[in-house]
């Protein structure tokens with residue numbers, strides 16, 4: 001089984017990729033998107049979103065990282081795919097699933113699901129442009145509104161020569177509603193097409209992963225939001241590990257504070273750690289108490305201090321009961 005740590009714009013940056021690949025056996029990561037409009041982007045844009053390019057396009061623990069491109073112009077997408085490859089990307093992933101209104105208004109992301117011929121042209125332009133040893137992959141939702149549109153979309157992508165396809169089994173209109181997940185469409189896609197697939201959407205546990213594999217017949221899974229709710233979700237899904245205990249999550253929050261962002265104005269850690277709490281609170285009720293303590297602070301030092309005190313209290317209460 002393969003488990004992929006999927007792309008999450010504004011959430012899953014290189015530091016989180018490093019932390020999550022240190023504690024999980026992920027097979028692949030995908031960057032946040034490089035937004036392509038009507039120009040060849042300079043190197044620093046790629047390096048900012050994917051600093052791993054400077055270390056062989058892999059995280060510090062050695063997990064390959066693919067560069068994600070989002071755009072609607074086949075020629076500019078191809079030019080930037082070439083650039084990603086020249087900078088050392090181990091793969092180029094094309095985003096046809098982003099539901100953000102601004103992106104969709106300019107016909108990018110999920111809006112393209114309404115235009116399979118254009119999707120075909122983008123994938124083909126990129127596949128033709130990038131050396132054949134570098135995979136060009138795509139990620140889609142089932143359609144804009146109607147999940148039955150997925151077959152035409154997959155046909156467009158397969159016939160353009162993409163190497164692999166991730167299917168987030170909801171339409172754009174389905175948003176992120178759990179009730180809108182339709183893994184059975186992935187089953188049908190697998191039966192009708194030969195392109196290798198990665199199944200994505202609503203995998204929060206080992207059981208979910210097993211159910212997804214049984215339903216779809218696809219044994220490559222992608223996890224996204226759940227990977228933030230439970231930091232060792234990759235190993236839970238792959239090896240049936242127990243969820244990481246809360247005390248270890250607290251240690252991880254402190255570990256995270258030791259990373260420094262280049263050019264950071266001191267806001268990176270406070271903002272990101274609060275964002276992480278919004279995920280952790282879904283899985284760890286204990287996170288609420290700690291979040292209440294730290295949410296008023298806008299710089300790293302008092303947040304880390306509070307978390308350290310909290311950890312000391314936690315460890316001493318664990319020792320007392322032991």
Ligand SMILES: Cc1cc2nc3c(=O)[nH]c(=O)nc-3n(C[C@H](O)[C@H](O)[C@H](O)COP(=O)(O)O)c2cc1C
Nearest residue numbers: 006007008009033095097139168201202223224225
């Ligand atoms: C905050 C956030 C950012 C996302 N950014 C991207 C993105 O840049 N590219 C993409 O293809 N999908 C993106 N997605 C969709 C996820 O990759 C994934 O398909 C979706 O969350 C379903 O998987 P999950 O149920 O495991 O979270 C994003 C989702 C979230 C919640």
